[in-house]
Amino acid sequence: MSGKQRFDDWPERYDRWFETPVGKAVLKYETGLILEMLLPGRGERILDAGSGTGLFTREFLALGAKVVGLDISIAMLVYAAQKGAIRQERGDQSPTSSAAEQAGYRQSPGGNSPMPVAAGQKSLRQASDGRDPMSVLVDEKAALRQAPDDRGSMRLCSGEKGQPLHYRGVTADMTTLPFADGSFDKSVSVTALEFVADEKRAVAELFRVTRPGGVVVVATLNSLSSWAAGRSENARRDPKSIFSRVFFRSPAQLLAATSVPGIVRTVVHFGKEDDPATFDRSEREGEGRETGAFVAARWLKP
Secondary structure, three states, X not given: OOHHHHHHOOHHHHHHHOOOHHHHHHHHHHHHHHHHHHOOOOOOEEEEEOOOOOHHHHHHHHOOOEEEEEEOOHXXXXXXXXXXXXXXXXXXXXXXXXXXXXXXXOOOOOOOOOOOOOOOOOOOEEOOOOOOOOOOOOOHHHHHOOOOEOOEOXXXXXXXXXXXXXXXXXXXXXXXXXXXXXXEEEEEEEOOHHHXXXXXXXXXXXXXXXXXXXXXXXXXXXOOOHHHHHHHHHHHHOOOOXXXXXXXXXXHHHHOOOOOOEEEEEEOOOOOOOOHHHHHHHHHHHOOOOOOOEEEEEEEOO
């Protein structure tokens, strides 16, 4: 099974796990850390590399950012659009009870309210130049007839024609990003790097497409956590597991993916089988440790 096919077959199962008690807790702590490190702002151009089913994309959009969600699997992007994770119906109302709110994230005083995102984000288009990644309106039927170019399978999801556009979905490999240098204010990748063998190349690409002074945040699964051992064991028993070819990395290894100095933190210090009533206490006790299941690093591009 190819890496792309693994993810094409995964969307519903992936999202269902985050609806379980432990999955909801994991998402809350992961979202809190990502938003704290990335600090998405209204109008900022953000690349979400490895955006998957849109769990984090939705949070960035809710805070007013203009997001390009990139994933190797077009099935993931289409699933995200169909379930509404990356869009909001027309109107001025803003999303409620998001993971960001559950994590206690709030915009700074004087910040603007979340920006509504256009409906109907199911169209696809191939692009092959260095234009502003937020600038293209597309036609679904015409796009589906187009073949991939020599830069890989790159397609864009848009809103309906004539509607404000704050999201694009792109299928491409995160080690060869199809964007011009400095295209984004901030770049983020959440739990995608563990499926990439060459982490230095992937991180270098995120830096390349981020403007000078911008922020790069990368989060992955921590090799120092008991969760990594459990996932590796499950993969040995099930060759079709999404973790059958995975590269867990420690906080030190993540920071070493680039020579630029950065900061690193981990969260999710509880186990899958622990009592949900103990999760918050485990997080408090684990603060400052390097053994949380989820490790995130933050850099400023020079």
